Amino acid sequence: MSNPSIWNLFTHDVGIDLGTANTMVAVKGHGIVISEPSVVAVNKNTKQILAVGAEAKRMIGRTPANIVAVRPLRDGVISDFDSTEAMIRYFIRKVHKDFPKLFTFAKPRVVIGVPSNITEVEGKAVIDAAVTAGARRAYIIEEPMAAAIGAKIPIEDAAGSMIIDIGGGTTDIAIISLGGIVVDNTVRIAGDEIDQEIVNYARHKYNVAIGDKQAEDIKIAIGSAYSMRKEKEAQLKGRDLVSGLPKVMTVSSVEIREAIVKVLDKIAEAAREALEQTPPEILSDLLERGITLVGGGALLDGIDKYLEEKLRTPIIIDEDPMSAVARGTSTLLSEIDLLERIQVKGEEFI
Numbered sequence: 238m239s240n241p242s243i244w245n246l247f248t249h250d251v252g253i254d255l256g257t258a259n260t261m262v263a264v265k266g267h268g269i270v271i272s273e274p275s276v277v278a279v280n281k282n283t284k285q286i287l288a289v290g291a292e293a294k295r296m297i298g299r300t301p302a303n304i305v306a307v308r309p310l311r312d313g314v315i316s317d318f319d320s321t322e323a324m325i326r327y328f329i330r331k332v333h334k335d336f337p338k339l340f341t342f343a344k345p346r347v348v349i350g351v352p353s354n355i356t357e358v359e360g361k362a363v364i365d366a367a368v369t370a371g372a373r374r375a376y377i378i379e380e381p382m383a384a385a386i387g388a389k390i391p392i393e394d395a396a397g398s399m400i401i402d403i404g405g406g407t408t409d410i411a412i413i414s415l416g417g418i419v420v421d422n423t424v425r426i427a428g429d430e431i432d433q434e435i436v437n438y439a440r441h442k443y444n445v446a447i448g449d450k451q452a453e454d455i456k457i458a459i460g461s462a463y464s465m466r467k468e469k470e471a472q473l474k475g476r477d478l479v480s481g482l483p484k485v486m487t488v489s490s491v492e493i494r495e496a497i498v499k500v501l502d503k504i505a506e507a508a509r510e511a512l513e514q515t516p517p518e519i520l521s522d523l524l525e526r527g528i529t530l531v532g533g534g535a536l537l538d539g540i541d542k543y544l545e546e547k548l549r550t551p552i553i554i555d556e557d558p559m560s561a562v563a564r565g566t567s568t569l570l571s572e573i574d575l576l577e578r579i580q581v582k583g584e585e586f587i
Contacts, residue, residue, distance in 0.1 A: 250346040251332055251372075252566025253325070254383070255363070257310045258405025258428060258533065260290070261560055262328045263567030269560050270335060271328055275405075277320040278306045286320070289327040298448050312406040312425040314352065314359045318366060326370035344373035348566040348576065352407045353379040354423040360581055377581045378569065380404070380562050381411035382418060384531045387565030388555045392416055392579075397519030398526055401508055401544070402562070403534025405429050408504050410511045412519060416579060419519065422511040428533055430500045431456055438496035439473060445484055447475035456537070459490040462501050463539025463546075504534075505547040512548065527551035531561035 252263040255275070262271035273290030280287055282303050288296065297306040309320035329345065347367045351360065360377055367375040381400050382392065390398045393416040402409040405428040412420040435452040439445045447455075451474060459469040469490040477484040508528075512520065528550050530541060535558035545552045555561050569576040 249332055250348075250570040251329060252348045252350075252563055252568075252570055253328065253367075254350045254380070254560075254562035254566065255310065255321075255325070256404055256562075257308065257312065257407070259559075260324065260328060261563035262332060263560075263563045264332055265567060265570040268567065269563050271331060272560075273328075275310055275324065276306055276308055277317075277324055278304060279320060281305055284319070286323045289324050297450060310406065314355060314406075315362045315366065318362055321362075322366040322369050325366050329371050344371055346374045346376070346570065347372040348376045348378060348383075348569050350380040350383040350562040350566055351377045351581065352423050353381055353409055353411060353418065353421045355379075355581065376569075376576060378566065378576070378579060379409075379411070379418065379421075379581060381409040381421065382413065382579055383565030383569070384409075384555075384561040385411070385413055385529070385565065386568050387561035387563065388529050388531060390529060396526070397515070397522040399511070399515075399523050399528045399550075401504075401528060401530050401532075403427050403504065403530070403532040403537075403540075405533065408507060408532075408534070410508050412511060412515050414519060416575075419516070420511050420514045422507050422514075424503065424507040426500060426503045426507070428453075428456075430503075431460070431497045431534075431537075434497050434500055435460075435493060438492070439475060439488075440478070442492075443473075443486060444478040445473065445475040445486065446478055447473060451475060455488065455493060456497075459488075459493055460497065461490050461494050461538040462497075462543035464494075465490055465538060501540075501543060505544060508544065508548055512550070523550055527553040529553050529555060531555045531558040533559055535559075 250265040254261040260275045263269045274294040276293040278288040278293040278296045293306050309317040315321045364375045384402045385392050385400045392413050397414040399412050408424050408427045410422045411418045432452040439447045458471045470487050473488045474485050535554050541552040
């Protein structure tokens with residue numbers, strides 16, 4: 238095997254949070270360098286990849302018939318291998334383009350965060366995509382473990398910790414102690430379902446059809462999980478299902494909260510199920526340490542108060558919840574011994 242220190246002179250090891258909605262890339266020694274939507278634009282006739290990331294997302298709903306903007310990951314797992322491979326390759330090459338002075342010919346090691354309920358076949362698909370995209374060595378690590386490391390939770394302590402990662406396609410819930418996951422409960426209910434409930438609400442209450450992007454914008458602007466001190470309003474733009482013409486209307490944060498509460502209840506129930514399986518000693522630790530909340534869902538206004546009320550346990554939102562998994566993968570690139578112990582599966586490709 239080649240001397241790792243020699244390889245490190247010529248390459249930039251990469252940590253990737255391969256999310257359903259967004260992908261973040263961290264480079265060892267440089268932190269997070271890329272944060273873009275997990276979207277690929279493809280020519281349906283030729284299968285040619287036309288755009289990736291932010292440029293591809295701008296095409297959603299605006300493309301000609303022969304071009305489709307797709308999200309290659311669904312519910313946290315690969316649904317389109319070719320597009321996923323193209324997306325990973327794009328991000329790896331973008332890293333190399335941004336760091337041209339040191340990178341010459343060596344391929345990077347890549348650590349990728351995946352949902353904790355990933356199957357062997359799905360895990361192999363992620364590794365194959367990374368290797369085909371240019372990785373010298375690929376590791377996959379469970380996202381809640383990576384997020385815990387990124388949030389600086391002492392995962393190797395005997396005292397237990399709990400993390401809830403509300404992403405785009407999945408909510409990963411894990412109880413961690415002594416460097417391992419004691420209890421995990423991953424549910425395919427997360428940000429995408431929240432967006433879909435807003436779409437359904439607009440259709441059923443107001444006879445207005447809106448797109449996923451509009452629903453996401455409304456969620457970010459006025460979405461909340463708990464009563465707000467001052468409720469908000471925002472404009473909702475879509476197509477009137479009766480006349481077929483464009484329509485603009487005003488909706489309130491109270492209405493949006495009403496629309497998404499069923500999804501939030503399901504997330505809370507999944508967390509409750511994990512707590513019910515947790516040893517009493519660790520439950521005592523959680524009452525002292527609290528539950529750490531990460532992922533894009535952690536940015537929903539009042540989500541900490543909502544979950545505290547439902548779970549009767551303190552909730553702590555990480556200072557940068559969106560980047561926790563990516564930060565964790567980056568940290569592991571400098572702690573290879575720990576990575577070797579906690580990886581889901583690793584393959585050597587030198």
